[in-house]
Amino acid sequence: MTCEEVIAHLSSYLDHEMDAALAAEMQEHIAQCRNCRVVLDTTQRLIVLLHDEGRHIIPMGERSALFDRLQQAFLNRPPASDSNTTV
């Protein structure tokens, strides 16, 4: 396997979407190639970082008017039909 091939398959490898034979070839290359090892390691760290970031709240600033509008939209919605209240 060449470095280019390793790079091209990196995400499939990290996401465990790769068959065992190909993964073994990857491991063999990575064990011997410092550059590919760095790219693998840093990509893996990136994914960990992003996983946390996905749960991070971006400040909305002064948005009380928006909260009020959202609340009005909810409270003013038309009444549900009584025949259809089951979950």
Added chain:
Amino acid sequence: MPGLTIDLTIYDDEEALLAGLRRREPDACACLIKRFAPLVYAQALRLLGDADEAEGALQQTFIKACDKLDTYEGRSGLGSWLYRIATNEALMLLRQRSPRVAIDHVADTIQADEIPQHLTPWTLDPAAAALNSELRATLEQALMTLPETLRIVFVLRDLQGLSTEETAAMLGLGESAVKVRLHRARLRLRELLSTYMQEH
């Protein structure tokens, strides 16, 4: 101001909150907004890259959620349900914004400029640095420099945690296209963050 100072512990769990929403209790409504609006907004902003549009998507999300509340079956959890509505709203805005650049218009191979250039190990451990606000800002900024077609796939897969299959269905793409785009987005972000990671 009403709604913003509400006690979030009035409702024991999501089921109680949902029952309150169905009874149209103002407290339930305020509680839902306070709990989920900032997260939904963050997700819309990452997809859209524009604060005003993200606000619009947020508003539409809650209006749609009202309409659908009586048919919501509670299987996926309120948060995921709202996320899904918000994602669809954001995707609709994206399609309106650039109707000629279809969401599936992208080369499905690794580009020459995506071959890794930074080959130095990161000294900063992201797990330990997760609360670093400077890193966080760098990351959000890097995200916005990704081409839209890569960013959307990336936000749904790596940030929102949807599966390849779910992402493909949501975007009307093949699963292999989703995989390639995710990979390209990761390689680009890795390059963009490498400089920071080596300097800190």
